[in-house]
Amino acid sequence: MNKLTPGDLEKMNKASTDKPKDWIKVGMGSCGIAAGAEDVFNFFVEEVKKRNLQIQIKKCGCAGSCYAEPLVEVSVVGLPSVVYGTVNKEVAIKILEKHVISKMLVNDCIFEVLV
Amino acid sequence: MYTKVILVKDTDLKRQDKTREFYTRLLDYLREGNLHSQIQVVRVADIGVYDKGLVIKILPDKITYVNVQDADIKRIIDTTLGQGKVIEDLVFRSKAKQLRIVLRNCGNIDPESIEEYIACGGYLALKKVLGDLGQQKLIEEIKVSGIRGRGGAGYPTWMKWNFAREVASTDKFVICNADEGDPGAYMDRSVLEGDPHSVIEGLIIAAFAIGASKGYFYIRAEYPLAVERINKAIKQAYDYGLLGKNILGSSFNLDLDIRLGAGAFVCGEETALISSIEGRRGTPHPRPPYPSVKGLWGKPTVINNVETLANIPVIVSKGGKWFAQIGTQTSKGTKVFAVTGKVKNSGLVEIAMGATLREIVMDICGGTLSGKPIKAVQTGGPSGGVIPESLLDTPVDYENLQKLGSIMGSGGMIVMDDDDCMVDIPKFYLGFCVEESCGKCAPCRIGGFQMLNYLTKISEGRGGPEDLGQLRRISQAMQKASLCGLGQTASNPVLSTLKYFEPEYNEHILNKRCPAGKCSSLVTYNIMADKCKRCGLCMINCPVQAISGDKESGYSIVSEKCIKCGRCFDVCKFKAILKK
Numbered sequence: 001m002n003k004l005t006p007g008d009l010e011k012m013n014k015a016s017t018d019k020p021k022d023w024i025k026v027g028m029g030s031c032g033i034a035a036g037a038e039d040v041f042n043f044f045v046e047e048v049k050k051r052n053l054q055i056q057i058k059k060c061g062c063a064g065s066c067y068a069e070p071l072v073e074v075s076v077v078g079l080p081s082v083v084y085g086t087v088n089k090e091v092a093i094k095i096l097e098k099h100v101i102s103k104m105l106v107n108d109c110i111f112e113v114l115v
Numbered sequence: 116m117y118t119k120v121i122l123v124k125d126t127d128l129k130r131q132d133k134t135r136e137f138y139t140r141l142l143d144y145l146r147e148g149n150l151h152s153q154i155q156v157v158r159v160a161d162i163g164v165y166d167k168g169l170v171i172k173i174l175p176d177k178i179t180y181v182n183v184q185d186a187d188i189k190r191i192i193d194t195t196l197g198q199g200k201v202i203e204d205l206v207f208r209s210k211a212k213q214l215r216i217v218l219r220n221c222g223n224i225d226p227e228s229i230e231e232y233i234a235c236g237g238y239l240a241l242k243k244v245l246g247d248l249g250q251q252k253l254i255e256e257i258k259v260s261g262i263r264g265r266g267g268a269g270y271p272t273w274m275k276w277n278f279a280r281e282v283a284s285t286d287k288f289v290i291c292n293a294d295e296g297d298p299g300a301y302m303d304r305s306v307l308e309g310d311p312h313s314v315i316e317g318l319i320i321a322a323f324a325i326g327a328s329k330g331y332f333y334i335r336a337e338y339p340l341a342v343e344r345i346n347k348a349i350k351q352a353y354d355y356g357l358l359g360k361n362i363l364g365s366s367f368n369l370d371l372d373i374r375l376g377a378g379a380f381v382c383g384e385e386t387a388l389i390s391s392i393e394g395r396r397g398t399p400h401p402r403p404p405y406p407s408v409k410g411l412w413g414k415p416t417v418i419n420n421v422e423t424l425a426n427i428p429v430i431v432s433k434g435g436k437w438f439a440q441i442g443t444q445t446s447k448g449t450k451v452f453a454v455t456g457k458v459k460n461s462g463l464v465e466i467a468m469g470a471t472l473r474e475i476v477m478d479i480c481g482g483t484l485s486g487k488p489i490k491a492v493q494t495g496g497p498s499g500g501v502i503p504e505s506l507l508d509t510p511v512d513y514e515n516l517q518k519l520g521s522i523m524g525s526g527g528m529i530v531m532d533d534d535d536c537m538v539d540i541p542k543f544y545l546g547f548c549v550e551e552s553c554g555k556c557a558p559c560r561i562g563g564f565q566m567l568n569y570l571t572k573i574s575e576g577r578g579g580p581e582d583l584g585q586l587r588r589i590s591q592a593m594q595k596a597s598l599c600g601l602g603q604t605a606s607n608p609v610l611s612t613l614k615y616f617e618p619e620y621n622e623h624i625l626n627k628r629c630p631a632g633k634c635s636s637l638v639t640y641n642i643m644a645d646k647c648k649r650c651g652l653c654m655i656n657c658p659v660q661a662i663s664g665d666k667e668s669g670y671s672i673v674s675e676k677c678i679k680c681g682r683c684f685d686v687c688k689f690k691a692i693l694k695k
Contacts, residue, residue, distance in 0.1 A: 003355065003364075004356050005364050006246060006363055006364065009233060009238055009242050013234060013236055025222075029308045030305075030341075031305075033340070059225050060222050060223060060224060060225055061222055061226045061308050061309020061310060062222060062305045062309050062463065063223075065462045066461055067461045068161065068460075071222070078116055078117075079117070079120070080174040085161065086160075103117075104117070104155060105157040106157075107157055107158045108158050108159070108160055109159075109160055110157065110161075111159070111160055112122055112163050113161055113163045113460065
């Protein structure tokens with residue numbers, strides 16, 4: 001790989017604005033993994049492939065609300081980005097069918113704690 | 116397509132949850148006004164406000180209304196949704212707000228991708244340092260920021276760096292102290308796992324500041340995921356030329372390596388940590404000479420905590436002055452706390468210094484899990500102390516916590532309610548310190564052991580009134596004569612509980628009673644015949660078959676066999692077990 005120069009850093013920083021707009025992020029810190037985030041992540045990847053959805057599945061670290069792990073943040077164009085807590089496969093299905101496909105937030109699963 | 120979202124949640128725990136009722140009522144009103152196709156109403160699991168009745172939050176405007184009554188629905192729809200005006204008597208603006216500097220990227224970026232870190236402005240601080248800032252100005256900037264070490268002692272970071280910079284030496288070292296061992300604290304782990312590059316960038320900047328060409332991460336082996344992610348991040352940084360020779364095309368070179376700690380608590384102390392890296396037994400040495408002058412392999416060494424290093428890139432990017440605006444007179448910036456124990460929302464909280472403990476525990480973390488009042492909050496792990504409920508309004512900074520007999524420590528915060536015994540808590544922490552003491556100096560080795568003996572005696576009901584004086588005397592000796600921080604601070608939990616909860620000690624000593632019902636030797640369990648419904652649940656659940664009887668004649672506990680585990684008390688649905 002080529003070594004970076006100061007100019008490359010600036011370019012990579014500016015290029016960040018045109019990344020894909022729809023994404024699902026799964027918290028994969030130790031706390032998340034202990035609560036089952038790995039299964040949830042794999043499940044999302046599989047389902048998105050199966051249903052041929054245009055949404056990116058990403059990993060991230062612990063967002064701080066360890067009591068509500070596994071945490072899943074969903075950002076879909078046209079809806080406010082929200083964090084779902086204690087996500088299992090059932091909730092994951094709802095997130096895909098309701099939030100991602102029908103563009104409606106899912107009831108009873110949102111943890112609106114993060115500022 | 117919806118243009119607005121209304122989140123609803125009933126936060127009053129004393130009554131039956133009214134979220135659903137309110138939800139349908141709100142929907143009815145919206146249908147009446149023909150707004151239901153534009154506004155979605157969503158029930159949420161947690162709305163971030165606690166004990167304020169019915170709470171609604173309107174997105175994307177982020178307006179929060181609390182204690183909403185049915186009668187308010189109409190004016191909310193007309194005024195706020197219709198005209199876009201805020202209703203002042205309902206609106207809630209939280210005083211306690213998290214401010215994320217250290218955790219800025221945690222939960223936002225993929226920790227295994229250096230590209231995402233750079234996309235968020237990562238390594239631009241390093242570019243600035245290598246480009247036009249230079250050593251002198253960099254240290255000046257850190258001095259202006261006023262940042263102090265986040266590992267516990269709170270030593271000004273710029274002074275450490277400056278001492279090491281001024282020493283003329285061919286070899287210098289930087290070390291990131293990631294040997295986090297306090298029970299209940301895991302801020303460093305989360306930062307290493309969630310944003311490893313920010314720590315690496317901080318370490319590279321620290322190395323540049325003092326002129327070091329070799330650095331180490333000292334991480335405990337119990338953090339496999341953190342080790343894996345730091346390893347990956349270091350490899351990526353090498354690939355991109357952010358580590359190694361001629362970093363970013365400059366003349367600055369730095370190599371980074373990982374050293375695993377075997378999980379000894381004392382190795383978080385800097386001289387012991389250095390011994391451990393050198394391959395020797397992890398025992399502390401007397402200071403001075405301080406590591407900044409004579410550290411690893413006898414060379415000047417700067418050791419910084421994970422959280423301190425994660426702050427550095429932000430300070431460099433935004434300037435020392437910006438950082439110095441946050442916090443109190445003597446303590447600048449933010450602090451990450453790991454709030455655990457009997458609290459509703461356990462997790463990480465990053466808040467500007469000067470926020471009160473009550474804001475952290477009640478407003479952000481939602482109070483106790485059981486709904487019982489808070490008895491005390493323990494900060495600083497085994498080196499810290501217990502702060503009683505009455506002092507929770509103290510603003511958190513290094514000095515204030517010290518005045519209360521506790522310390523900031525690395526940021527563990529354990530919330531306790533009425534079920535926690537103030538003799539049992541220091542006994543637990545002291546037990547930890549006795550176990551982790553390296554045994555090199557007598558005050559810590561013998562003093563800790565003797566104090567633990569006294570506490571065990573008291574908790575078993577064998578204590579005498581003279582024991583408290585003895586505890587205080589040994590504490591003083593340990594504080595004054597111990598070699599390192601472990602021994603000097605090991606008595607803090609005992610001293611602070613003695614200071615604020617002496618009546619509870621006396622209750623154990625004089626009346627042989629444990630008010631919290633925690634010290635098993637002082638507790639007895641009995642079945643109250645008048646309340647017992649003879650269901651037999653206690654008998655099934657007793658692990659040692661200490662409950663005799665049957666459904667006809669009723670049940671009783673055989674006290675000789677009872678191990679006082681409290682299982683029967685927990686499972687009884689009719690509260691027929693008397694715990695005394």
